[in-house]
Amino acid sequence: MRLRTKQGIWAAIMAVTLATTSLSIVHAAVPAPTPAPLAKYDISSTHVSGVSSGGFMANQLHVAYSTLFQGAGIFSAGAYDCAQNSLSTALNACMATYLPRKTPAQLEQLTRDRAAAGTVDPVGNLSGDPVWLYHGTSDTTVAQAVNDDLATYYRDLGADVVYDRGSPAGHAWISPIGPGACSVTQSPWINDCGGDSVGDMLTHLYGTLQPAASSLTGQLIRFDQNAYVPGGDATSISMGDEGFAYVPKSCEQGSCKLMVALHGCYQYYGNIGDTFMDKAYLNEYADTNDMIVLYPQATATAGTNPRGCWDWWGYQSAQYPLKNGPQMKAVVNMVTAITDGGPTPPTTPPTETPECVTASNYAHTTAGRAHHSMGITYANGSNQNLGLWNVFTTSTIKETGPGHWIKC
Template sequence: MGPSHPPSRPPGSRRLARGIRRWATAVVGALALTAGPVIAAPQATAAGLTQITSFGSNPGNLSMYAYAPDTLPDGAPLVVALHGCTQSAHDYHAHSGWSKFADRYGFALVLPQTSSANNANSCFNWFEPGDSGRDRGEALSIKQMVDEAVARYGSDSRRVYITGLSAGGGMTANMLAAYPDVFAGGSVHSGLPASCARSVSAAYTCMYAPPDRTPAQWGDLVRAAAPSGTASWPRVAIWQGTADTTVKPANAAELRDQWTNVWGVGQTPSRTETLTGGTTLSVYDDASGRPAVEVYSVSGMAHGLAVDPGSGDGQCGTAGTYYLDSICSSYHTARFWGLDGEGDGGGGQNPGSLPAPTGLAVTATTDTSVALSWRAVDGASSYAVHRGGTRVGTTTATAYTDTGLTTGTTYGYTVAAVDAAGTAGAVSAAVTATTTGFTPTCHTASNYAHTTAGRAYQSGGHTYANGSQQAMGLWNTFTVRTLKQTAPGHYVLADPGCPA
């Protein structure tokens, strides 16, 4: 992913490193793209893009390009689109199909562009904390582009969205986590979960074998990146080809786990649909019945952005290397966000007018119950309490105790205020709670797999169990050990058997 090589790696990871280098140079490099010339002042290109050279302090050293329809109204939405490695803003603009829908639905586009000065392969540095955290490096440059575009085009700051492919998809997930107050929605194409990697070496693992964290662990990474007290979250679309060998399809599952947890809904879809191009859509509704997360799985599609060349309403883009003829992802993403003017950007079901309750907190837990409290909402006649996206109770008080739960299990909760007509308003920010008690579990795997799964760590080429610090032997794919989890985050050696 980057210009540097990772530190020590277990046997077999050299093949993985070579694979990433091939992807970042030969595979994506096969696009043989050439970025447009540097322009001293804002000026339209032949492709309809305008380079904007002054948009803030630009700590990430990025270039800003934009596209706006001639008849763009005030208060229109804004979409930010991030290219993949060795690509350019011009290339993404030409292939992705977003300009077609900018013209049709009326919104402005911002296309940030990085360069080899930032990364040897012109990748957005999604794996570098100094470039992907709030108010840092490239992430701050992208935020400054949003501010400039909102001022320049009169865009609605409440309807700003971001999408990206591959490394751009990884950066998209990080931007959604770092700036939930800026982006109303996002779309991650062949990308990675937010905060999956914080170094070049960790990027290898994320791409080929993403850590199998729990939904709560993934969600915690988003909550840690967001401003304290965040009460609302962006709606997220996830696009993934089942034949992707560059960013493995397991990443889509981890992304789903991450963002459904953030929304406080479960990982079982509310419904599924079959779309064109061999695409299966899985929808995860929030507590009010609006889609919060959508996962598009494209059967047989390799690594790239899904396009569907043609003049039909639901077609878009041009095919090419890593622009794959299957389905128009930009069309479906625009509709998911509500850019087509239908509904509210999530299924067409508008919530009531009451605001989301604030201050939702876990006040107590037992082995079978969770107690919650929140602040009152003016005009509320009652409150609906949801666990994992399913309503589990209604109360007129600002507190509720959920009972009959499983020992040592993590649950997600949200609350919505209900008006006198019985209409639920906006949903609160989610909280998670883990019941007390713990059921031991056994895990047999290689030392390398234990570390990537978060059960152990490596130091000096050796592996140690998390919690107990017990030595497990060499850090490689050949040494197989059994660990017993005796408490959250605590593992002990349990060879040869594990009587959990």
């Protein structure tokens, strides 16, 4: 609460405070990944966060596994199972509002019915859970009315909701180190709106929060997602082969919180590399607040999921919002590996560090390291965007598996 007082000295104090706050936002670059399986840690609480399709997925996980997840932070998404297993409904009712959609009350009853059938956890678990929501006034990808429904849905079920909808933000994860201007909606969909929305979110979820770190002490684990996917084939459910987890040094010995962070469409590792993990501003808080950050990865699938979104409308399975939804189970298996120690993938012998190859994008394609489409070059295997396909544009990539190339 701001107190009114005489001018002059208070204005000077506020100016110094704002300057200090601005200077305290320091980017601590995400470390290079270390290949390793997920390990068990002493976890005191588990929360989930996400943006756009990752926001819808975060809500699904929180609702279906409310015994496991104790709160959620969501940028720009709608109420639980708004899409009703229909792409048309997802696009025209749960992003735009051209078509009618289920009301929050109808979706609340649907959730109760599913809880009674055992396909999601008891609805009563949501009562009192902290939920932090965000929607910007320049966001035309998901209409504010849809995001409002999510707030109503959670409040009606007893959650402790904080809803920030006054910022001029576009459709993005909002971070004080985001490379995008506040109001834009463009790659990599991480915008800076002048404040610290990530800190606001974590404060609501955790109650207290230490200042973010200016440098990182932990390590970024790169693990095989296939080990946690039902059936063992991540690509079959539009998930990437690789997932990531940032583990602060303090969590190797003591108790820590766990935050699952879900990227949005186009933000998966195969498209923008480590940008989401680097710019989301979660690792900086993880280091000073004893918090592991799990970064599961969706991926693009031609025809059904070309944008690399999480399944919130049924493109991969009609069970997508339920406990037995394949992507849902995969993420929960990862959480279980960190909290309870299983499942654990088989160990593999160490491999030599792959060498980075720098060449023109034309040379990469002729050598079989990349391919091109519509004038753009993509790394083979990962499909990471390398830029224009010509002899003048160069990129540096390395082979991490047979035929699987990624940016260095």
